[in-house]
Amino acid sequence: MYLTPSDLQIGIFFLFSIFALATALFIVNSKNVFYSAVSLAFLGISVAVLIADLDPEAYSLYSAFHLLLYVGATVVFLSISLVMFRGLEVKEVRTPWAPAMALLSAVAFFAVLVLSTSSITPVQVQPLNLAVIGEKIVSQYWFPAVVLVIALLTTMIEALSLARRD
Amino acid sequence: MNPIVVDTALVVASLLVAIGIYGLLNSKNVIRVLLSSEIILNASILLIFSMSSLAGKSYTPLIFSVFAIGMALTEVVVAFASVILYYRQKGTLEVE
Numbered sequence: 001m002y003l004t005p006s007d008l009q010i011g012i013f014f015l016f017s018i019f020a021l022a023t024a025l026f027i028v029n030s031k032n033v034f035y036s037a038v039s040l041a042f043l044g045i046s047v048a049v050l051i052a053d054l055d056p057e058a059y060s061l062y063s064a065f066h067l068l069l070y071v072g073a074t075v076v077f078l079s080i081s082l083v084m085f086r087g088l089e090v091k092e093v094r095t096p097w098a099p100a101m102a103l104l105s106a107v108a109f110f111a112v113l114v115l116s117t118s119s120i121t122p123v124q125v126q127p128l129n130l131a132v133i134g135e136k137i138v139s140q141y142w143f144p145a146v147v148l149v150i151a152l153l154t155t156m157i158e159a160l161s162l163a164r165r166d
Numbered sequence: 167m168n169p170i171v172v173d174t175a176l177v178v179a180s181l182l183v184a185i186g187i188y189g190l191l192n193s194k195n196v197i198r199v200l201l202s203s204e205i206i207l208n209a210s211i212l213l214i215f216s217m218s219s220l221a222g223k224s225y226t227p228l229i230f231s232v233f234a235i236g237m238a239l240t241e242v243v244v245a246f247a248s249v250i251l252y253y254r255q256k257g258t259l260e261v262e
Contacts, residue, residue, distance in 0.1 A: 013171045017178045024205050028189030033197040047208045051215045062228050074239050090195045098191040106184030113176050120220050144233050151240045162247050
């Protein structure tokens with residue numbers, strides 16, 4: 001008996017789903033936030049794999065972007081910056097109604113998703129490539145791109161002013 | 167599009183949102199709160215792509231997510247700057 005590409009896709013998806021949920025649980029339960037921040041990198045990798053596995057032909061480009069910018073920049077920045085702090089151990093706070101609230105929100109969220117997806121009708125498939133994405137960002141989505149560039153620039157200035165000693 | 171994969175993605179996204187909310191409610195550490203919000207961000211991006219694969223391939227979720235990740239980077243740096251200032255003033259990472 002041989003595995004078909006579809007079986008492999010489902011197998012990889014289940015494996016990384018479990019991995020993503022396990023790392024998310026570790027993030028909220030770890031007693032040291034440095035380990036939580038490192039686990040966020042593994043969650044980012046899992047989500048990138050899940051996105052690529054949804055439709056490898058269409059979304060592998062974004063998946064690589066997620067790995068580069070989110071895991072490679074954001075999470076690494078967060079993890080390295082945490083070294084500056086002392087006392088990263090988290091004091092245990094138990095909110096008795098937090099698990100019930102989280103479970104309730106998951107059920108409500110999933111119900112809304114199921115209701116909204118039942119009315120979706122697939123549109124015509126578009127071929128996806130990098131050249132068209134770049135052209136669309138420049139022509140159609142130029143304003144959000146400008147806002148993003150300005151936000152990143154102010155972030156850099158902020159980081160420089162923070163790194164400067166008083 | 168594999169329907170089993172898309173349905174699983176919806177379940178995983180819902181569970182990640184629940185875990186993120188649990189982390190937000192169950193912690194007084196500012197960095198833990200920031201990390202919990204990052205879990206919800208990851209869930210929302212996974213959700214955007216799973217919904218998009220249901221509706222057919224389109225450029226909109228790709229471009230939207232690229233901007234979302236860029237803004238997430240900015241948000242993390244700004245939030246972290248606030249955490250540093252808080253730590254300098256209070257000497258602790260726990261909020262009251």
